[in-house]
Amino acid sequence: MHMHRLEKIWLTAGVSMLVVFLLVLGIMTFGRGIAPPNEHIHRIDPTKVSETPPFDKPQITKIGDNVYKAVMVAYAFGYDPIPMEVPAGATVHFEITSSDVVHGFEIPGTNVNVMVTPGEVSHVSHTFDKPGEYLILCNEYCGIAHEMMKTTLVVK
Amino acid sequence: MTDSKLSTFDRKDGQLVIAHVLFAFAALLLGGIAGMLQGMVKGGTITLPANIGYYELLTAHGVLMALIFTTYFIVGFLYSGVSQTLGGRLLPLTKKLGWIGYWLMSIGTLIGVVVILLGKASVLYTFYAPMKASPWFYVALALVVIGSWLSGFGIFYQYVQWRKANKGKLSPLFAFMSVITMLLWQIATIGVAIEVVVQLIPWSFGWVETVNVVLSRTLFWFFGHPLVYFWLLPAYICWYVIIPKIIGGKIFSDALARMSFVLFLLFSIPVGFHHQLMEPGISHFWKYLQVVLTFMVVIPSLMTAFSLFATFELNGRSKGTKGLFGWVKVLPWKDVRFFAPFMGMLIFIPAGAGGLINASNQMNAVVHNTLWVTGHFHLTVATSVALTFFGIVYWLIPVVTGRVLTPRLNKLGIIQTIIWCVGMFFMSGSMHTVGLLGSPRRTAYSTYDDHPDAIMWIPYHVAMAIGGIILFAGVLLIIYNIIALMRAPKGETEYPIGEVSEASEPTPRFLENWKLWIALTVILIVIAYTIPVIDQINNPTPGSPGYVTW
Amino acid sequence: MRDDRSVSKPHEGHSEPEKKEQSLKGAFASVMILGAFLAITWIGVFILFVARD
Numbered sequence: 001m002h003m004h005r006l007e008k009i010w011l012t013a014g015v016s017m018l019v020v021f022l023l024v025l026g027i028m029t030f031g032r033g034i035a036p037p038n039e040h041i042h043r044i045d046p047t048k049v050s051e052t053p054p055f056d057k058p059q060i061t062k063i064g065d066n067v068y069k070a071v072m073v074a075y076a077f078g079y080d081p082i083p084m085e086v087p088a089g090a091t092v093h094f095e096i097t098s099s100d101v102v103h104g105f106e107i108p109g110t111n112v113n114v115m116v117t118p119g120e121v122s123h124v125s126h127t128f129d130k131p132g133e134y135l136i137l138c139n140e141y142c143g144i145a146h147e148m149m150k151t152t153l154v155v156k
Numbered sequence: 157m158t159d160s161k162l163s164t165f166d167r168k169d170g171q172l173v174i175a176h177v178l179f180a181f182a183a184l185l186l187g188g189i190a191g192m193l194q195g196m197v198k199g200g201t202i203t204l205p206a207n208i209g210y211y212e213l214l215t216a217h218g219v220l221m222a223l224i225f226t227t228y229f230i231v232g233f234l235y236s237g238v239s240q241t242l243g244g245r246l247l248p249l250t251k252k253l254g255w256i257g258y259w260l261m262s263i264g265t266l267i268g269v270v271v272i273l274l275g276k277a278s279v280l281y282t283f284y285a286p287m288k289a290s291p292w293f294y295v296a297l298a299l300v301v302i303g304s305w306l307s308g309f310g311i312f313y314q315y316v317q318w319r320k321a322n323k324g325k326l327s328p329l330f331a332f333m334s335v336i337t338m339l340l341w342q343i344a345t346i347g348v349a350i351e352v353v354v355q356l357i358p359w360s361f362g363w364v365e366t367v368n369v370v371l372s373r374t375l376f377w378f379f380g381h382p383l384v385y386f387w388l389l390p391a392y393i394c395w396y397v398i399i400p401k402i403i404g405g406k407i408f409s410d411a412l413a414r415m416s417f418v419l420f421l422l423f424s425i426p427v428g429f430h431h432q433l434m435e436p437g438i439s440h441f442w443k444y445l446q447v448v449l450t451f452m453v454v455i456p457s458l459m460t461a462f463s464l465f466a467t468f469e470l471n472g473r474s475k476g477t478k479g480l481f482g483w484v485k486v487l488p489w490k491d492v493r494f495f496a497p498f499m500g501m502l503i504f505i506p507a508g509a510g511g512l513i514n515a516s517n518q519m520n521a522v523v524h525n526t527l528w529v530t531g532h533f534h535l536t537v538a539t540s541v542a543l544t545f546f547g548i549v550y551w552l553i554p555v556v557t558g559r560v561l562t563p564r565l566n567k568l569g570i571i572q573t574i575i576w577c578v579g580m581f582f583m584s585g586s587m588h589t590v591g592l593l594g595s596p597r598r599t600a601y602s603t604y605d606d607h608p609d610a611i612m613w614i615p616y617h618v619a620m621a622i623g624g625i626i627l628f629a630g631v632l633l634i635i636y637n638i639i640a641l642m643r644a645p646k647g648e649t650e651y652p653i654g655e656v657s658e659a660s661e662p663t664p665r666f667l668e669n670w671k672l673w674i675a676l677t678v679i680l681i682v683i684a685y686t687i688p689v690i691d692q693i694n695n696p697t698p699g700s701p702g703y704v705t706w
Numbered sequence: 707m708r709d710d711r712s713v714s715k716p717h718e719g720h721s722e723p724e725k726k727e728q729s730l731k732g733a734f735a736s737v738m739i740l741g742a743f744l745a746i747t748w749i750g751v752f753i754l755f756v757a758r759d
Contacts, residue, residue, distance in 0.1 A: 001411050002661040006734040007462045014458040014741055018451045021748060025447065025517040029440055034759065036443055036518045038436035045698045046286075076705045101287050101703050102369065104525050108594025108609045111521040111758045113434055117369055118286060119697035120436035135607045139525035139596035141280055143287070143705025144209065147602035461740055465733035473729050480732040505740055509747040516748070519755045592754065 037114045037124040042095075046118035049073055049099040060084055060092070072096040074103040074116045076142050077149040085154040091127040092153075103149070104139035115140060128155040164648055169239040169246045170556035172254050174642075176232025177549065179262065180225045181638050186269075187220030188631035192624050195583070197601050199621025200614065210600035211278040211706055218281030219272065222383075222537065223300065224265050229545050230390045231257070231307045234334040236552060237393070238311055240651045241328035242318040246310075253310030257303045264299025267292055278706040280598060282380070283356070285372045288702025291360040294352050301345050301352075308338035326663055329410055330397050330653060335670075336417040337389040340382055343677060344425055347378030359702060366699025370437035371692045377428035378685065385424040385453075387537050389417065391544040394497055395464055398548070400654035402493050405471030407656045408463045411663040416456035416463075418667060422677050423453035426684030430515040434524045437697055442688045443517065449684060450515040457508060464501060470657065492569030493561075493652070496547030499577055500540040507535035510588070525598070527620075528591025531584040539580050543573060546634055551652055553641040560647035568637050576630040583623025590616035 003011075029035040049055050054071045058080040063069045070092050073080045079096075086092060096105055098118040105122065106113045114122045128134065138149035190213040196202045197210055204210060235254055239246045246254065271277045277293035315335050319327065327335075351372050358364040396413045400406055407413065429446035432438055472483020488494045510532040514523060523529055550561050550569050591597070595613040604610040666672070 001415065001664055003412070004466070004730055006730045007412075007459075007466075010462055010734060010737045010741070011455070011458060013738070015455065017741065017745055018454060021512075021516065022448055022451055024752075025519070026444060029444055029517060034518060035440050036433045036520065038434070038438075039440045041437060041439070041695075043697060046700045047698075076703070101700075101705055102284050104596070106525065106594065106596060109758065111518075111755060113521045113524045113526075115432075115435040117373075117436055117697070118700045119369055122436045133607075135604055135609045137596060137604060139599070140284075141211065141214075141598040143703075144211065144278075146211070146598070147600040148604075150604045150607075152607070458737070458741075462733055462737050465736040466730055469730060469732040472732075480735050483732055505743055506747075509744045512744060513748055513751045516752075519751060522751055522755050522758070592751075 038120075038122055040123055042121040042123070043119060044097055044121055046097075046099065049097055054095070055097055060086065063093075066090050068092045070094045070096075072105075074098045074105065074138065076100050076103075077138075077145040079105075079136065079149075079151040082151055083154065084151070085156060086128060088131045088155050089127070089129055090155065091125060093123070093125045095121055095123055097121045101142050102140050103142050105136065106139045107134050107136050107153070110134075113139070128153070131155045164558060165236075165556045165651060166239060166245045167558075168251065169235070170558075172246070172251060172258070173232045173236045173239075173552070173556045175258055176228045176235070177553065178638070178642075179258075179265075180228035180232065180545075181635060183220040183224040183228065183265070185631060185635050187217050187225060188628055190214070190217040190220070192628040195621040195624025198599075199618045199624075200601055201618075201621055203601075209275065209278060209706065211280070211598075212272060212275055214598060215272050215278050215280050216269065219268060222281055226387050226537065226541070227261070227300070227304055230337070230386065231304065233390055233393075233545070233548060233552065234311060234337065235307075236556060236651075237330040237397075237653075238314050238334055241330045241653060242314050247314055247317060250310040250314040253306045253313065257305070257307035257310065260303030260306065261300045262303075264296045264301075264303060266296075267299070268296030271296060275706070282376060284376075285356065285359075285367045285369050286700035286703055287706075288360050288704060291357060294356045294360055298349070298352050298357070301349055305342060305345070308342050311335060311338050326410075326665075327668060328653075329407070329413060329656075330393060332414055332668065333389065333393045333397070333417050336421050337386060337393070339674070340389065340421050340424055341386045343681075344379050344382035344386065347375045347428075348380075351375035351379075366701055368692065368696050369700050370435070370697040371689070373432060373435065374428065374438075374685075374689060374692060377431040378425070379428075380431055381428045381450075382424040384533075384537065385420055387541045389420060391497070391500060391541045392417075392460060394544050394548055395460070395501060397654050398551075398652050399464075399494060399497055400467050400471070401652040402491065402551075403468070403471055403488055405467055405474070405654075406658075407654045407660070408466040408470065409660045410656045411661055411667065412459060412463055414663060414667045416459045418673055419456035419459075420453065421673055422680055423449055423456075425677065426680045427453065427515075429684075429688075430520070433517060433520040437692070438688060442684075446684055447515055447517045449680065451512075454508070454512060457504075470659075490566075490570065492566050492573060493547055493550050495570055496550075496573045497544040499573055500543040500547070503535055503543075503577070503580075504540040507532065507540055510535065523591060525596055526591035527587040527595045527597050527616075530597045531587030531591060534580060534584045534587065539576070539584070543576060546572065546576075549638060549641060551649060553638070554644060554647075554649040555651050557642065558646055558648065559641070559644040560649055561641070562644055565637060565640055565644065568633065568640075572630055572633040572637060575626060575633060579623045579626030579628075579630055581623070583620050583627060586616040586619040586623065590620075 060070045098116045103116040112126045114124045134153040136151045271293045277289035279287045279289045359367045427450040430450045469483045
């Protein structure tokens with residue numbers, strides 16, 4: 001099929017740009033570990049969340065030098081545990097599941113933005129350099145009070 | 157010279173087309189009312205009366221706009237072009253299938269809308285499990301999908317009969333593109349049909365206790381992404397086939413146009429995971445693979461952009477314009493049949509740019525479930541596709557009803573287009589911005605207990621509300637224009653089918669090798685989906701019971 | 707640019723490819739602008755993503 005020279009050049013340029021983007025994204029994912037969340041597949045019976053460790057006791061625990069693990073449960077319409085507080089500079093590894101429907105877990109201003117699906121456990125991490133009261137909200141419609149579903153993480 | 161002018165559009169076929177078009181715009185009106193109210197709620201200007209929920213309205217808005225308005229208009233438009241180009245009249249079986257499809261879809265729509273407005277299905281148009289709607293909601297959806305299958309079979313039948321009666325001849329471009337569009341739809345809907353019929357209906361009736369949520373989402377998005385190409389391809393048909401005729405030019409390349417549609421068929425489906433990038437239960441590898449395939453579906457749009465600009469430029473040069481952009485001057489800016497679709501084309505540039513960003517693997521974290529996504533699809537389907545469809549009615553209704561477009565209606569069409577663009581600029585522009593700032597989509601009015609982040613979003617939500625009100629004025633005007641078109645003066649309007657430029661190369665026959673393209677489509681789907689889906693079935697997410705959380 | 711223009715041929719047919727070579731520059735310019743828009747917006751969000759990590 002004949003293609004005009006300028007169209008060939010355009011498509012070459014366009015495809016090259018797409019390839020460059022894909023390479024950047026691929027290297028970040030597979031080389032540097034900066035990937036979409038939830039690579040590790042970790043399942044749980046969604047009807048037994050309140051009986052299954054560690055989700056039977058949602059809490060933030062210190063697991064290293066300024067490193068924390070936050071085991072959380074999302075439900076209609078809130079998050080456990082409350083309150084949550086860490087020092088500035090803390091890296092928090094969130095581990096969260098839902099005891100009912102699909103929820104979101106978003107911290108505006110950060111890249112923390114994951115789905116919380118019943119039957120699965122979501123893993124996402126973030127280092128909180130700046131102190132403040134971070135809003136954590138549900139961005140996946142989950143019912144009548146969806147717009148009220150939120151919590152906060154205080155970084156001192 | 158133009159093709160021998162075909163006799164006036166078949167009256168009976170016209171009725172089928174008009175039935176679809178009018179139903180589509182009735183859905184647009186209802187959906188538009190819902191949308192405006194939603195915008196005003198989020199902007200803090202009104203609170204809804206106790207018996208109407210925000211999420212009920214949102215469900216109605218999504219279903220009516222994204223499923224009903226689109227599907228009905230598309231089927232009507234495609235049937236018109238199939239009638240026109242494949243023999244001048246629909247065959248009896250085609251007409252029958254068209255009407256049965258129409259009635260099935262309409263019964264489904266009616267049941268669905270009633271169930272939604274009764275508050276029994278506030279699950280939004282994506283109806284994610286384990287939120288559990290009334291089983292009649294899922295039955296309604298199934299009826300709409302099955303109806304649409306029959307509509308598609310009608311088009312296939314007409315096309316096959318034409319090929320038999322015209323052995324060795326290249327099929328008309330409009331018809332070829334229509335077959336690709338409905339083929340894409342048939343294959344894509346298999347996913348949502350399995351989700352609805354095998355998983356959700358038994359579960360919502362209580363015959364089955366639990367549902368595999370991850371699998372249900374995967375099946376939905378197997379459908380959900382090609383859905384947007386089902387919307388886009390008919391707009392592309394207008395841009396490729398109709399617009400050259402309207403501007404007095406020629407189609408740049410028949411072969412490349414067909415090639416782009418084949419590429420859409422191949423690469424629109426095996427890409428659903430890019431709507432699931434932030435989810436657990438799917439590995440990085442499969443997400444990335446489908447991201448790569450998604451980037452491939454950008455290519456036929458890059459080809460289309462070149463084809464369209466080339467069509468415009470060659471048209472200009474054939475009329476004596478000079479320079480890089482002289483061709484702009486001779487385009488019929490005052491003709492709504494060009495102007496509205498052109499604005500759709502122009503806005504597809506930021507629309508597509510946003511889409512590329514959305515699909516970019518881990519970058520999706522910046523925008524997932526924020527109002528940026530809402531801003532994005534209001535550019536793609538609610539502007540590029542919708543304005544193109546609006547532009548089509550100004551000749552389609554006259555053609556199929558034996559009337560003519562008046563200068564006054566043309567003028568009103570131009571005004572409507574401008575109103576739409578202004579409203580969308582405010583609404584979608586604000587959505588994109590406030591989405592980057594973290595404001596979530598699908599969320600009613602909230603300040604999250606007066607959190608500073610949420611307070612910062614308020615001005616943007618107010619701008620969205622203003623944009624939404626302007627857009628609603630645009631909805632009212634297009635409805636007025638449609639009614640006026642239905643009562644326009646009688647006369648004869650030619651169906652504007654473009655001719656291919658003489659300089660265009662002859663079209664290679666392999667482009668019409670359906671077995672090859674369907675086989676490749678299936679192979680790509682198998683590559684992209686088999687292993688992750690088998691894993692989702694064999695190592696399933698523990699099942700969830702249903703919840704009614706509204 | 708090529709030197710085909712030195713060949714003088716009758717108006718139709720043979721000069722078509724030549725005419726096409728010259729006369730799609732406006733289309734080319736337009737799509738390159740489109741491509742630049744895609745690149746700039748993508749890079750913008752990419753920078754935002756990296757900055758937020």
